Amino acid sequence: MTGVGQRSLWRDAASRLAANRAAMAGLVVVALFAFVAIAAPILAPYDPAAGDTRNHELDPFWGDPAYRSAAFPLGTDQLGRDVLSRLIWSARVSLLIGFVPVSIIVTIGVAVGLVAGYYGRWADLLLMRAVDVIYAFPELLFVIVIVTAARGTWIGELGSGIVLIFVSIATVSWVGMARLVRGQVLALRGLEFIDAARAMGASDRRILVRHVLPNVLAPVIVAVAFGVPGAMLTESALSFLGIGIKPPTPSWGVMINEGFTLAIQSPWPVLMPAVCISVVMLAFTFLGDGLREALDPRA
Amino acid sequence: MIHSSPVPDLLDVKGLETRFFTRDGEVHAVDGVSFRLAAGETLGIVGESGCGKSVTALSLMRLIPYPPGKITAGTVMFDGQDVLKMDDDEVRAIRGNNMAMIFQDPMTSLNPVLTISRQITEALELHLKMNRTDARKRCLELLEMVGIPSAKVRMDDYPHQFSGGMRQRVMIAMALSCNPKLILADEPTTALDVTIQAQILELLKKLAKEFGTAFILITHDLGVVAGMTQRIHVMYAGRIVEKADTGELFANPKMPYTWGLLRSIPRLDESRRAKLRPIEGLPPDLINLPVGCCFAARCQYKRDVCTEKEPELKVVPKAKPDHEARCWGTQEGGWLVDVDYRTDTTVMAAVGAAS
Numbered sequence: 001m002t003g004v005g006q007r008s009l010w011r012d013a014a015s016r017l018a019a020n021r022a023a024m025a026g027l028v029v030v031a032l033f034a035f036v037a038i039a040a041p042i043l044a045p046y047d048p049a050a051g052d053t054r055n056h057e058l059d060p061f062w063g064d065p066a067y068r069s070a071a072f073p074l075g076t077d078q079l080g081r082d083v084l085s086r087l088i089w090s091a092r093v094s095l096l097i098g099f100v101p102v103s104i105i106v107t108i109g110v111a112v113g114l115v116a117g118y119y120g121r122w123a124d125l126l127l128m129r130a131v132d133v134i135y136a137f138p139e140l141l142f143v144i145v146i147v148t149a150a151r152g153t154w155i156g157e158l159g160s161g162i163v164l165i166f167v168s169i170a171t172v173s174w175v176g177m178a179r180l181v182r183g184q185v186l187a188l189r190g191l192e193f194i195d196a197a198r199a200m201g202a203s204d205r206r207i208l209v210r211h212v213l214p215n216v217l218a219p220v221i222v223a224v225a226f227g228v229p230g231a232m233l234t235e236s237a238l239s240f241l242g243i244g245i246k247p248p249t250p251s252w253g254v255m256i257n258e259g260f261t262l263a264i265q266s267p268w269p270v271l272m273p274a275v276c277i278s279v280v281m282l283a284f285t286f287l288g289d290g291l292r293e294a295l296d297p298r299a
Numbered sequence: 300m301i302h303s304s305p306v307p308d309l310l311d312v313k314g315l316e317t318r319f320f321t322r323d324g325e326v327h328a329v330d331g332v333s334f335r336l337a338a339g340e341t342l343g344i345v346g347e348s349g350c351g352k353s354v355t356a357l358s359l360m361r362l363i364p365y366p367p368g369k370i371t372a373g374t375v376m377f378d379g380q381d382v383l384k385m386d387d388d389e390v391r392a393i394r395g396n397n398m399a400m401i402f403q404d405p406m407t408s409l410n411p412v413l414t415i416s417r418q419i420t421e422a423l424e425l426h427l428k429m430n431r432t433d434a435r436k437r438c439l440e441l442l443e444m445v446g447i448p449s450a451k452v453r454m455d456d457y458p459h460q461f462s463g464g465m466r467q468r469v470m471i472a473m474a475l476s477c478n479p480k481l482i483l484a485d486e487p488t489t490a491l492d493v494t495i496q497a498q499i500l501e502l503l504k505k506l507a508k509e510f511g512t513a514f515i516l517i518t519h520d521l522g523v524v525a526g527m528t529q530r531i532h533v534m535y536a537g538r539i540v541e542k543a544d545t546g547e548l549f550a551n552p553k554m555p556y557t558w559g560l561l562r563s564i565p566r567l568d569e570s571r572r573a574k575l576r577p578i579e580g581l582p583p584d585l586i587n588l589p590v591g592c593c594f595a596a597r598c599q600y601k602r603d604v605c606t607e608k609e610p611e612l613k614v615v616p617k618a619k620p621d622h623e624a625r626c627w628g629t630q631e632g633g634w635l636v637d638v639d640y641r642t643d644t645t646v647m648a649a650v651g652a653a654s
Contacts, residue, residue, distance in 0.1 A: 192408040199360055199402075200422045200473070201395035210421070214412040 013218075016294040023290020029283035036088055037095035044085035049248040051079035057266045077255075077269040078262055086250040087276055093251040094280065097165060097235040098228040104170035105227060109177025110220060114208050116178065117185025128182065131175040143168045143234060147243050160249040165238060169231050180223055184216040218295035225288030229281045236277055252277050308376070309480055309513055310336040310359070315373035317351075317358045320366060324586040328354040328368070330537040333612075338480065339511045341504075343524030343545070345560070346534035349582060352517045355534070356483045360398055361390050378480060396426040399474035401503075403486040405466035409458040415442070415469055416454040422476045441472040445502060464495035471503060475510060482507065482514040488523065500527055521560050525549065533557050536583050536593035539612060543622040553615045553624040556594045558640035592627065600628050600635055 017023055036043060059068045060075040060083070068075065074084040116127040134142070146168040150156050156164045188194060189212075197211045238244030239253025240260075247254055252273035259269035317329040329351045336342055344352050357363050358370050361382060375382040378397060382390065394400075402408040410418060419441060420434035429437065435454075442450035445468040458466060467487060474482050484503060488496035504527055507514050516528055524531055524545065531548045533541040533556065541554040552558055559578035566573075580597040583589050589596060595605040604627050612625045616636055628635030 192402050192404055193410045195362065196400070196402055196408040196470075196473075197410070197421075199362060199394055199400040201391045201393070201425055202421065203391060206425075211410050211413070215410070217412075 013291075013294040017290050020290040020293065022286040023294075026283040026286030026288075026290065029279060030287055033091055033280050033283070034095060037091040040088050040092045044082075044088040046082040046085040048081065048086040048089040048250045051076070051081035053080045056080035057262075059266075060268050060272075063268070074272060075266075075268050077259060078266070083255075083269055083272060086255055087252075087272060090250045090252045090255060090273065090276070093162065093245060093249065094232045094235065096162060097169075097251075098232045101166045101169040101173065101231045102224055102227045104166065105174045105177050106220065106224060108170070108174040110181050110213075110216070112174070112178040113181025113183075113216075114185055114212060117182040118189060118204070118208055118212060120189075124182070127178070131178050134172065134175045135179075137172075139172055140234065140237065142172045143238065144241070144243065146171060147238060151243060160246045162245060162249075165235055165244060169234055173227065173231070177220070177223060177227075180219055181216050184219055185212055188212055188215050222288060222292045222295060225284060225291050229284035229288075233277070233281065307379075308335045309338040309340070309378060310334075311374075311376040312359070313374045313376075315355065315358055315375065316371045317354050317363055317368060318371050319368045321586075326585045327537050327588060328585060329358060330588075332373075332534075332537075332539055334532055334539065334542065336481070336513055336515065338513055340513050340530070341507065341528040342513075342515045343528035343531040344515060344517045344534055345519065345521055345524055345531055347519055347560075347582060349585070350534045351537040352519075352534055353485050354537075356400065356485050356515065356517055359483060360394055360400060361385075362394075362400075392426070395422045395479070396477045397479050398481045398483065399477070399479040401467075401470050401474050401482060401484040401487045404490045405463055405470050406490065408470060409466055411458055414455050414457055415461070419454075419469070419473050419476055422473065426477045437476070438472075441476055442469070444475075444506065445469070445472045447472075463491050464499060467491060467495075467499050468502065471499070471506065475506060475512070478510060479512060482512055483517070484514055485517045486519070487516070489518070489520075496523070503527075520564075521549075522564055533560070536588065537585060538593070538625065540594065540625040541623065542612070544619060547619045547622055551618055551622070552640065553618055553622060553629040554594075554626045555598045555600050555628070555635070555640075557624075559597075561640070592625070600638075602627070602634065 055069065055072065055076050056078050057067070057080075058072050058076040061068060061070075061073050063075065072082050072084070074082075074087070076082055077086070112127050112131070116124040147164055150164055150168075151161070155167065158164065194207060194211060197207050202210070235244055235251065236253030236256070239251050240257045242257055245251040245254050247258065255273040256270050259266075259273075263270045312335070313333045315329055315332040316327075319326040319328055332351070332355055334342070344355065346352050354363065354368075359375055359377070359382065361370070363370060370383060373383065377393070380389075382393065385393070409415070416435060416438050419438045420429075420431070423429045423434040423437055424431075438454055439450055442454055447453055447465060447468055453461075458469075461469065470487075474484075482503075487503065488499050491499060500523065503514070503516075506512075514528075516524055518524055528545055531543060531545050532539045533548075533554065535556050541548070541552065541557050543551075543553070548557065549561070552561060556578070559576075562576040563578065565575060578597055583593050583596060589606070591604075591606040591609055592598070592601070593609070595601045598605065610625050610627045610630065612623050613630050614620065615622055615624045615626075615629050616631050624630070626635070627633055628638075
């Protein structure tokens, strides 16, 4: 350890992260993406759901001069809806899909992992067998099963099907977080500072919250950085398959689904959401890798 | 002498028995340990690894992990209450407050992600219900008291920014934070280098005296307890085999195991050619304890009676009145009553023949 003075573990990690160019580039893209998603109503020039068939299948501004319009810089889709506006509003869906299920996953996964790892014995046995059962199914397949089963019910109607996607992703993915946290807690439980805290008169709850939890936070943060794009990708896949977000609400997956039949004649309405997905995925991956390196004490 | 004064005992342990239930069988880690400690008194518990010293200390605070460990018998009267009969809340109220513990390895006994001040103030907020500001003020006082330079700046540092010796000072500050009546120090200097060891022990001794805190110092090193404690209990195979005042124990030990321990420390007043004489063999298996004296298998002075019946911990002749030992040979009428281990030639001859 070369640092002397007012440097904490978190500050150390932050400075390591700041020195990582790929991670910072990722962070900038993620921040931009979040800004676009939040400011969608202000940024989007048109209503993403309303189309004018007179202007359908216009090329973006770099396309054929005969088939483009300055009013629609990124062109329109086959129903004459503005692609730019749809891309912007889709960011909103993706942001929600990225963060809402992941917050549920973190809450449940961390709680279960802490309890199972710390108390051990029957609590561990019970919780981890439940985890194993869910873990045994292929993740995407399980999500598809849940979504198709519940799509017709009231929950499938909430927010154009977005709530159902939250629920299904959370149901399937908390198990990975629970396993990660449990493993960390098992390793920590044997350490002397936990005994020292108990010898200090701290209760189990206090030990878990004040001593164990901060120590498992670093791997959890990294897992979140990878979990967010994972959830977004799942949503895109579901929407592409036609069982995700219900049109006309735009999402990148929905856009690809609607556009891919005409992809030969007008590829742009498909390519642009695909590029958006790729760029955001890549940004999160860079950021996640950077966080992992920054938070790893061995680095 | 403090322990014989009419002051009521701070700690009175009777017949303490702690076992670990493992796949291989029951481990008798602590087997019928009894001792007393007056307020402000200092006691050393000495013995080699695995003889039950640490388990004894953990048992006093009810910190034995269950399963596999369990306190199966005995009473631990602390300040007039039996710790073993308390419910969990009552025990927690005592831990860190009236009875504090200093652990062996200061590298691992501090939480790496919390600042020093947060770890020290935790006990203050928990037990003394101090608010943040008061707790920080007290934390600063404590850190200055244990000799952390520029404590005001350092209190918000993390453990990895401190050296081993400094961390053990922090641990002492934590232990002292609530003015406990008793501190259990489990090998507090084993993980430190020798020069730092002396400083830490001095500090512990000085502060305990200032605060009037009783402490139990657990160590495998007789040299460590020599200047530190008023009394010494020697443990072997989960039981106490000798109890005496510190001076008396060094001048007139009455148990061949203690002799062995003393022979294995280098002495300044001996000729340079004198060899250290380690105790041959290993401590007995705590799952299958031998019949008779548990040290008999390694004892050069053993006779038939030693492997037939276990001696009791009894007051021994030709010693101070409160000197007790668990040995047939040194008890009334035994064959070792008049033997001085320093001049005795039996062992020398044995060692000479072996080499």
